[in-house]
Amino acid sequence: MARMHSRRRGSSDSDKPVADEPPEWSDVDEDAIEERVVELADAGHSPSQIGLKLRDEGVQGTPVPDVSLATGKKVTEILEANDADPDLPEDLRNLMEQAIGLRDHMEANPTDYQNKRALQNTESKIRRLVNYYRGDELDEDFTYSHEDARELLE
Structure with missing residues (x-):
């Protein structure tokens, strides 16, 4: 598919591996992840920055490879549920x-x-x-x- 404002084609990206469950080595509690997400949102981070911080730093020293696999909710859904969602998308x-x-x-x-x-x-x-x-x-x-x-x- 072409880009919106040029005649060039878009670059192809690799796909994420298909996974139904979080990895065995990541056993972080769902409530701890949600608390960390809200804490990072209150610190002024965007949803994508929150995902990167959870992946890199983790919760309680354990990295979270995928928030939606670990909690069953996306980062934005967690923010909406806790009234911490940003005013603009x-x-x-x-x-x-x-x-x-x-x-x-x-x-x-x-x-x-x-x-x-x-x-x-x-x-x-x-x-x-x-x-x-x-x-x-x-x-x-x-x-x-x-x-x-x-x-x-x-």
Whole structure:
């Protein structure tokens, strides 16, 4: 399948091994994992960063290879159940941060036409994601603007 804003094909990734149960060496309690997830969310980490920290550092010294296998829930589901979910979805937040950086660059370098195009593409992706999340994750009357994005992320 081709990429959204270019004519090139996407890169293929390797698939995760199929597993129905957590590995035998990982015997961490579900409640301990959920407590650690909420603790990391309160520290300001995004759901993907939480998964990486659990994989690398673990809970009580034991790494957690896959949160959904160990607990039966995804990281975002754990956060929602404990009222610790972020105000914006992670993919939308990342695109807004990218757009803010591109806009700052464009203000300093107004003749940089490649980055002008990159900003247009990024804002187009943001508008599509806002339409997708509107009503569920976002308010019904939410619309993207650069100024609002700056205020939301600060």
